Amino acid sequence: MIMDKTSRNKKKTRDEILRATFELISDKGYLGTTTREIAQRAGVAEITLFRHFGSKERLFEEVLNRYSFLPRLREMIPDLKKTPLREGLITLGITFLKTLQEKRGMVKIMLSEVNIYPDQVREVYDRFIATLLDTLSGYFDSLIKEGTVREVDTLFASRAFLGMIYSFFLAEEIIKGRTLSDKNAEKTIAEFVDIYLNGMLNR
Template sequence: MSGHQEEAHSARKKILETGLKLFSKKGYLGTTTREIAKEAGTAEVTIFRHFISKEKLFEEVLNTYSFLPALQGLLPEVAEMHYTEALTVIAERFLDTLAVRKDIIKIMHIEIQRYPQKILKMYHAFIDEIFKTLASYFTTMQKKGVLREFNAETAARAFLGMLFSYFDAKEFLMWKKYRIDDSDAIIKEFVDIFASGTMK
């Protein structure tokens, strides 16, 4: 990589990191590219050189810092694991990622109904890609004869939805104020329930 390429890569990374920080604090609607440029120590035109628009920057922030790249990297690791062990690893990584990114998740919860249509469309396509990625694992396990026949994408939605519901209740609905829970025990229970409904 040449010096110019390294400089461009460094600038892009800094813009993404700053975008994540400000989107997490002020939301997509409350953050301007001018603010991101100022915080990143760069010119606003540099942002548009790398990302074309604020919408594209937001999309890249989600693609870079969400569960999607983690899941894509995880599937080869769990491919040869026992099914319940693989589900446990996926669940743990999913909840860990949600915990680290809870600020941006919280503010997206608040403002998502006010997003422009093109942002909603992009967001839904992004979520669908996560489900499809996990569904590919279920499909592989079906072909191996480990799992019964079912709609793999629906199963992916059910599994991650179950975990997200737990995270949402714990982090945003103040569940933790009223009860002490053991995340490991919760994950084990969820995995046992899900596995019993999907294994042959």
């Protein structure tokens, strides 16, 4: 019982630190946020932060793994494998877009500072992107194996799929400052998926 309570307390502390980090990075960026500020926001001592995560870079990596599209993608894949391809990709695309909308502040500020990240932080970011693409690539590999789609480079396919939605989000919601309604978002994603699956050639 004591061990269970200790474990729960550790998890609660860890969750509070991650939440505080996400909020501060969304507001001030990774470079503009200090571990002291994170600890104060989380209501813990700064040394406690380092006991849980070891370094600011490791904390950043954990925030990306928890608050990005990656955990949602991992949760979705088992159901996607049982869903018709077009329907599954539309669901995937809408979920990706909604995640970007929910995390707009973090996306916007990371976009502005990613090119000046120190090497260690850039490695964390690049590793996260690679994991995201590898995860979606694994889903596409399963589609090839079952004969649903033809053989393609699934990493390129993953980059193309996420890239078209990400670039649309940047253009509409970051640069132009618009917010799509759910109805317009679904229509847009469905159009993207149809072009993605069928191309533009008249067959």
